[in-house]
Amino acid sequence: MTAEKIVHISLTELEKNFQEVERGLTNQEALEEANRCLYCYDAPCTKACPTGIDIPAFIKKIASGNLLGSAKTIMFQNPVGASCARVCPTDELCEGACVLNDSTKPIMIGNLQRYATDWAIHNEQTLFTPGKPNGRKIAVIGGGPAGLSAARELARFGFDVTIYEAADQAGGLNTYGIVSFRLPQKISFWEVAQVEKMNVKIRTNTVVGKDISVSELLDQFDRIVLAAGMAQVPNLGIEGEDLDGVYDAIEFVKATKTGQLSKNFIGKRVVVIGAGNTAIDGATCSVRLGAANVKILYRRTMAEMTAYDFEYEFAKQDGVEFRWLTAPKRIIGDQNGKVIGIECVRMKLDEPEADGRRKAKPVEGSEFVIPTDAVIKAIGQTRHTALIEQFGLYHEDGIVKVDPETFQTSNPKIYACGDIIFGKGKGEAMVVSAAQQGKKAAAAIHREFSTVESLNELYPS
Ligand SMILES: Cc1cc2nc3c(=O)[nH]c(=O)nc-3n(C[C@H](O)[C@H](O)[C@H](O)COP(=O)(O)OP(=O)(O)OC[C@H]3O[C@@H](n4cnc5c(N)ncnc54)[C@H](O)[C@@H]3O)c2cc1C
Ligand code: SF4
Numbered sequence: 001m002t003a004e005k006i007v008h009i010s011l012t013e014l015e016k017n018f019q020e021v022e023r024g025l026t027n028q029e030a031l032e033e034a035n036r037c038l039y040c041y042d043a044p045c046t047k048a049c050p051t052g053i054d055i056p057a058f059i060k061k062i063a064s065g066n067l068l069g070s071a072k073t074i075m076f077q078n079p080v081g082a083s084c085a086r087v088c089p090t091d092e093l094c095e096g097a098c099v100l101n102d103s104t105k106p107i108m109i110g111n112l113q114r115y116a117t118d119w120a121i122h123n124e125q126t127l128f129t130p131g132k133p134n135g136r137k138i139a140v141i142g143g144g145p146a147g148l149s150a151a152r153e154l155a156r157f158g159f160d161v162t163i164y165e166a167a168d169q170a171g172g173l174n175t176y177g178i179v180s181f182r183l184p185q186k187i188s189f190w191e192v193a194q195v196e197k198m199n200v201k202i203r204t205n206t207v208v209g210k211d212i213s214v215s216e217l218l219d220q221f222d223r224i225v226l227a228a229g230m231a232q233v234p235n236l237g238i239e240g241e242d243l244d245g246v247y248d249a250i251e252f253v254k255a256t257k258t259g260q261l262s263k264n265f266i267g268k269r270v271v272v273i274g275a276g277n278t279a280i281d282g283a284t285c286s287v288r289l290g291a292a293n294v295k296i297l298y299r300r301t302m303a304e305m306t307a308y309d310f311e312y313e314f315a316k317q318d319g320v321e322f323r324w325l326t327a328p329k330r331i332i333g334d335q336n337g338k339v340i341g342i343e344c345v346r347m348k349l350d351e352p353e354a355d356g357r358r359k360a361k362p363v364e365g366s367e368f369v370i371p372t373d374a375v376i377k378a379i380g381q382t383r384h385t386a387l388i389e390q391f392g393l394y395h396e397d398g399i400v401k402v403d404p405e406t407f408q409t410s411n412p413k414i415y416a417c418g419d420i421i422f423g424k425g426k427g428e429a430m431v432v433s434a435a436q437q438g439k440k441a442a443a444a445i446h447r448e449f450s451t452v453e454s455l456n457e458l459y460p461s
Contacts, residue, residue, distance in 0.1 A: 014261045017288035018180045022086070025108070030115040034063035037107050040099055045109060048097035050436045051078040055094060059112055071120035074113055075127050079152040080145045080191050080435045082121060083174045085114035086183050088432050089308040121190045130198045131158035136449055139164060139221040141208045144172020145431045146418025147227035148195050149438030154225075155198035157446040162221075163200060166207040170195075172229055174431060176254045179281045181288065185257060214390045218413065223445050226391065226400065226409070227438060229419040230381035230429075236273065240331025241377075245339030249274070249282035249378035256285050266290035271342050271370060272320075273297050273328055274378035275305040277428050280312065282376040283320045294320045295370065299327040299347050299360040306428045325349070325360065329367060331375055341371045384420060399423050406444035407437055415441040 025033065039056040046055045053074055061070035074081040090096070090110040098106035120127065136159050140147045143165035151161045169175050171188035196202060206212060208228070217224055233248040235241055249272070255262070270286040272279050275298035286294045296315070298305060301324045305312065316322075325347040332341040346366035349358040383398025394401050394410035400421050402408060407415045417437035422429045 011261060011263060014263070014289060018256060018261070020184055021181045022111075024118055025111050025115045030062055030112060033108050033112060034059050036100070037063075038099065044097040044099060045094040045107070048093050049077075050093070050430070050432045051081075051084075051439065052436075053077040053081065053094075053113075055109055058116060059107065059109075062112055062116055067116055067119040068123075068125060070116035071125065072127050074116060075120075075194070077439075078432065078435050079149040079195065079438070080174065080188075080431060081113060082117035082187050082191055083145070083178075083183055084432050084435070085110050085117055086187065087174075087178055088430070089310065091310065092308070093432070121187065126197050127194060128152070128156060128198060130155045133160065134158035134449065136160065136222045137162070137220065138223050138225065138445065139217050140225045140227060141217075142166075142172065142227040142229055142418070142420075143170030143192065143202055143204075144227060144229050144418060144434065145174060146229070146420075146434035146438040147172070147225065148191060149435040150225045150227060150415075150417060150442045151200045151438075152195045152198055153439050153442030154445065155195070155200050157442065157450070159445070161198075161200045163195075163202045164206045164208050164212060164217075165202060165204045166228075168204055170202050170204060176257055177250055177278075177281075178431075179253055179285055180257050181284075209387045209390050214387075222413075223448075224391075224414045225438070225441055225445075226388075226393075226414055226416040226420060227418045227434075228384050228387060230422070231384055232382055233278070233377050234379060234382045236328060236377055236379065238328055238330050240333055240339070240342075243331055243333040243339045243375075244337050245333075245374045246331060247282075247374065247376045249278045249376050250381070252376055253278075253281050253285055256289070262289060264289075265374065267292045268373040269293045269295075269371065270374045270376060271295050271297060271372040272376045272378055274380070275300075275307055275322075276378065276380065277307050277311050278380075279376075279378035280307045280315045280320075282378045283315050284318050286374070286376065287318045287320065291374075294318075295323055295372075296320055297323045297326045297328060297342075297344060297370075299325065300349065300358065301325060304357045308428065323370075327360065327362065328375075332369065339373060339375055341369045342375055343367055343369050381419075388420070397424070405440070407441035408444060415445060417441045 037059045043056045058070045058073040094109045095106040138159045140151045140163045143163045154161045170192045174188035270291045272283045283294045329343045334340045346363040347360040350361050353359045385398040388395050400416040418434035
């Protein structure tokens with residue numbers, strides 16, 4: 001399917017466009033692939049996985065038909081391992097490190113991980129049980145990958161855990177932000193259910209700082225894990241942002257994930273601003289909503305783009321056009337306040353900025369107009385600075401500062417993990433890193449309250 005080909009389309013056809021693109025491996029394919037693995041000692045693939053999944057072990061279990069064991073091996077190290085099987089940039093992580101890159105082609109680790117976890121989902125397996133209660137209470141703020149991972153681990157250690165989640169459902173960006181055709185909601189919901197089965201209480205529709213105060217939480221809980229992620233897309237700061245037809249990419253993707261498919265995009269021209277994964281998702285969703293032409297504008301070049309390579313390729317296959325060194329100057333509306341175009345200016349690259357990326361400067365007199373019916377803003381995410389300040393935590397521009405090993409904040413009773421601590425200039429945030437940080441924060445809290453002996457029991461060498 002390319003952007004140009006879709007003109008007339010029904011809502012049912014649109015729904016089909018949002019079904020998962022990649023099909024899973026068949027039993028035969030999974031078995032053959034598992035048998036290709038060399039089960040390396042000191043496996044480089046495991047070292048390259050931020051959560052340290054024992055990859056040869058889970059692959060061997062697939063080869064021997066032990067799919068429950070395989071799913072447990074994956075999910076033990078990564079409480080959102082079913083989502084990661086679909087959304088991880090595996091070519092930069094485990095598959096990129098596979099020794100078979102040197103001779104043939106790497107093992108399809110992501111697809112095998114999906115095969116084992118899909119089996120567990122399909123067979124409604126419960127993978128873990130809560131630890132013996134230790135009488136301590138922990139509040140986790142945010143039920144995204146970081147919060148779920150921390151909560152699952154804390155429950156395994158015997159803590160009494162409550163997650164406070166602002167949205168209708170937990171799962172964070174796995175539930176609402178990463179497009180359905182790569183990550184269907186049912187996968188995220190299964191991971192949430194696994195955490196609930198550990199006796200973790202999830203209070204949805206509860207905004208910390210509004211529905212429950214920070215001081216109440218500090219009074220009621222022994223420790224707090226702050227895992228609230230990042231917030232909405234920032235404003236571009238140009239004329240015309242309030243026009244009808246201008247969208248926030250995250251809200252836009254969320255609408256498609258919650259079934260609010262609009263026929264308004266059929267045959268339309270769409271311009272997306274930004275070149276990270278959010279921009280790609282905004283563009284590929286527009287194509288699936290029937291847009292006739294989708295352009296991504298980026299002020300720098302392909303070399304500075306932060307979207308993963310596989311996301312970029314995916315967008316190109318969808319027929320999305322990329323306009324490098326192009327920045328928006330103003331959005332143009334008609335007399336009814338509806339978007340009809342965007343004025344842009346050409347850019348040139350200059351000296352590197354503080355984050356190492358080269359600065360882009362406008363080329364004087366190079367303005368031009370691109371006619372468009374919709375503009376999707378995808379230039380990153382703002383920060384939960386007000387919430388962080390309610391907690392009185394040390395932060396830099398809304399990025400909570402933590403100890404890199406324990407994830408403890410400037411308040412020793414509060415830990416933070418996931419996108420809320422993700423710094424600028426570090427490429428794109430990843431689900432798998434958020435999951436690992438949640439695990440490490442949980443382990444640090446456990447260490448605070450327990451003896452070395454009990455740690456050895458839980459993590460036998
Ligand atoms: C469009 C898009 C596409 C992406 N694609 C990929 C991808 O392909 N692969 C990949 O690895 N990563 C991807 N990412 C990044 C990844 O989704 C994040 O790094 C990851 O979700 C971070 O997890 P988190 O738990 O820190 O935050 P989130 O997933 O954002 O979860 C935070 C949770 O906290 C809740 N919350 C916020 N404030 C409050 C409050 N005051 N009270 C209570 N709850 C609150 C939110 O509702 C949310 O549920 C993508 C991100 C975006 C935006
Ligand atoms: S590096 Fe490749 S071959 Fe070796 S264990 Fe990992 S997946 Fe198997």
